[in-house]
Amino acid sequence: MADKLAIGIDIGGTKIAAGVVDEDGLILARVRRDTPTTDAAEVLDAITEIATELRADHLVRSIGIGAAGFIDASQSTVLFSPHLAWRNEPLRDRVSRRTGLPVLVDNDANASGWAEWRFGAAQNEPDVVAITLGTGIGGALVIDGQPYRGGHGIAGEFGHMQVEPDGRPCECGNRGCWEQYASGRVLSRRAAAEVGGGSPLGRRLVELAVGEGLAPHQVDGTHVTRLARAGDATAREWIAEVGQWLGVGIANLAAALDPGIFVIGGGVSDADDLLLLPARAAYSAALTGRGYRAEARVVKAHLGADAGLVGAADMARITARRRRPAHPAARARVRAAARSGRSPRRRR
């Protein structure tokens, strides 16, 4: 069993979450630390230290890294990362050289989606669309039981599909991107306006943030979600609006991809049915051919904040096991296992 362990490292804009993960998706050991954001070399040092620390007590055979950004098709290079100083960073080879282990690098949303397919909400569904609602929108596709990364490695950037011509400006340089309407950023923006305006709602949001040791300007979508869960009508309205836009985008993706399931993860999904009920309603209303077609399920992700590290580790473990990662026979075996209804033990 020990030779089936892999390290998963999820590199976020503020935190690095890492762990030793077994072949059932169980996390046997964890490490967390702040992300050094100014210098690419410091991130590499942090990754190396984390790997060393986790290997002290576990025999691991590979390392999987999930990072926000564009990863090239060979899963070796971070082409561009919005939060970090990486530009065309050959991360796979650098970490591999330092650790002596095979390394796989993938987009963080791809890693999360893969974890949900293997161990979470999307088990036994051959075709999956995973949507991660964080500050922006991350996405992942599983097609016929395989991660689908596209011709150049960067499929699944659903957040930058345009839903409103000449709409809200997006950090990507375009206007009207989906993530400007259906992500945590929308909630943060509304919360900041209330805080700035000094309204009773703004004051309640500040109280929550201060109670967590944060400054008033650090109020964000998580505080909106907490107020909404506690019954605040305005916070619920904001989340419902995000849910409606989520449903519109899901209907678009259903028209194009007709998956069996949509899995909704990320921090905003903590709002549960306050988000998912309006999303399902908008999706159903906007779905072309309703009444003549089966509809995909829209469900909350199961693995929470662990999905990224679990998925990255699992992909690294599977890839390291293969001699040639893209060998058709190996893929056929994985696919046949998926078809036969193999259900890996759940991690929780």
Added chain:
Amino acid sequence: MADKLAIGIDIGGTKIAAGVVDEDGLILARVRRDTPTTDAAEVLDAITEIATELRADHLVRSIGIGAAGFIDASQSTVLFSPHLAWRNEPLRDRVSRRTGLPVLVDNDANASGWAEWRFGAAQNEPDVVAITLGTGIGGALVIDGQPYRGGHGIAGEFGHMQVEPDGRPCECGNRGCWEQYASGRVLSRRAAAEVGGGSPLGRRLVELAVGEGLAPHQVDGTHVTRLARAGDATAREWIAEVGQWLGVGIANLAAALDPGIFVIGGGVSDADDLLLLPARAAYSAALTGRGYRAEARVVKAHLGADAGLVGAADMARITARRRRPAHPAARARVRAAARSGRSPRRRR
């Protein structure tokens, strides 16, 4: 060789185009006739007669049928067809019973996209998005060298992705669907307005239609394209506008799917660069991450109006050859052949 022939039948709203197709995509014999639109039984009779006629001189082993509409995942039943009287029509089994041959039924756009991948513009590209611009927008996906039909058989309905909230009403019951902005319908609508208004442009459009033996009210997008090709500035503007919307939708699909190539077919693609240059410009401008990513090519389809029947025949031939259509080893073989760069002879 003779045992490698299949009949392809492309059932459109007004015409049925059929032919005997060999394993290189060559059409050895053809039949065309009007589509009986009022009665599902008459379409079945027409299909049977066409098959009988084509089998008189050729030994065929299977029949592939492409039809506009939703086809179920087992490719046996037309769930819903907009132009025809089919509702949950078990077409595969009915035609198979009458002809004694194995039959495959697929969406017409899927058949066209498959033909382009096998014999046309998208050869040797593992991941393909095919867009058919006719009256509406049809779509097809090839992923990893296989037709991707989705969890319920109806992927690729790109035309019903929403591009404008509360936009133009669509026949599907929604508003703002892509095909209301980037299809032949847009050109027909503008042409009809000019004809109704009696403008000089309207009169030129009527002349073209009458020259083809049509009535003035039958002016459509094809006449706009002819005027545009002849240099008419307004017709060119209309096509450029359709091209810009085409580019916006292509950018959305690129964000989600990151294919290697977009193949643009259907009648509107006869406008060539008058359509494709503005489409490519809008696509490039709207593509998130430009400068940090490879961009898919956007090219015109090669097989023209034959694509549907050639693709339907080819899928039927391949499926009939397999004992179990979805057998993983068979799929791996097809995929391995695709990877090795096998390039089937071109049909023209």
